[in-house]
Amino acid sequence: MSNQTNSDNKTFKALVVEETSEGKFAKNIQERHVSDLPDNDLLIEVHYSSLNYKDAMSASGNKSITKNYPHTPGIDAAGVVVSDKSGTFSEGQEVVVFGYDLGMNTAGGLGQMIAIPADWALPCPEALSLKEAMIYGTGGLTAALSIQKLEKMGAKPSDGPVAVSGATGGVGTISIAILSQLGYESIAFSGKPEQSEHLKELGATEVRHRDTINEVGNRPVGRPLWANAIDTVGGDYLANLLKQTKPSGAVTTCGLAASASFSMTVLPFITRAVSLLGIDSVFIPLEDKKAIWQRVATDMKLPNLEQYAEEITLEQTPEYLERFIDGKAVGRYVVNVKG
Incomplete structure (x- = not known):
């Protein structure tokens, strides 16, 4: 089923991992349609994401993480609401998404658009920009x-x-x-x-x-x-x-x-x-996620957040995901998905 909104024909860029032959996987930036996304209530234009070890496993074809390919990884996303059929969020509202099935078996934050259940998202704390939220990720x-x-x-x-x-x-x-x-x-x-x-x-x-x-x-x-x-x-x-x-x-x-x-x-x-x-950061209750994010935005908020992450483009993600597999990743990588 496709996401039936006025944006159905809109195209966007996404990292797509494809299984080319038995045990072989290719990572490329491709053009996708919103209609390719799952039929979920909340449609978000992603501005920033970040890279995690789980993303690297998904991108390398680890089927204990992602069962079916082609697939777009990205367990983190921060962006702006395009539409919400549930009525939970308003158009233009800034939101963040962490965990649940995002980037595992649901197209994830390494694409410029995602469609998810509304109860996976949280309002972005006022004290954090979308980029800062993804520096934490x-x-x-x-x-x-x-x-x-x-x-x-x-x-x-x-x-x-x-x-x-x-x-x-x-x-x-x-x-x-x-x-x-x-x-x-x-x-x-x-x-x-x-x-x-x-x-x-x-x-x-x-x-x-x-x-x-x-x-x-x-x-x-x-x-x-x-x-x-x-x-x-x-x-x-x-x-x-x-x-x-x-x-x-x-x-x-x-x-x-x-x-x-x-x-x-x-x-x-x-x-x-x-x-x-x-420590479970994937399926913890939404209220607990809200509570810890309030701490991240207050007494745990770090000064000069930019120093903790390297900003990269969506086009650079295939190369940087390999760093995790090779044991060469250092610190946080925040992805400017919107470009």
């Missing part, structure tokens, strides 16, 4: 949720440093910056030593190579080195962050770039009362 939302969850477990700056794995990634860089803004010390772990000074400029108190997390080896627990931690990569890094967290501390987990599984004993949980906290 899902990565920034995940960082904010991680810090908020640590706070709900009682974390405070006086407890000691917060370890951050995958520190040069989108979640990691924003986590370090927000932690610094809120008065926390942080230990940034990264496999990119050339980014050490940049991480300190973002607010990291100390920068260490990511492999030092794993020096604890097969021991069930290690020396307690940090009060809390934010893990963005999974695997052994997550396990060994837990082993070295101080008593009553907590570790949040939100990523799987290293591995979706990890192995360890229960000793950190039962001898140190360490907590493992899952």
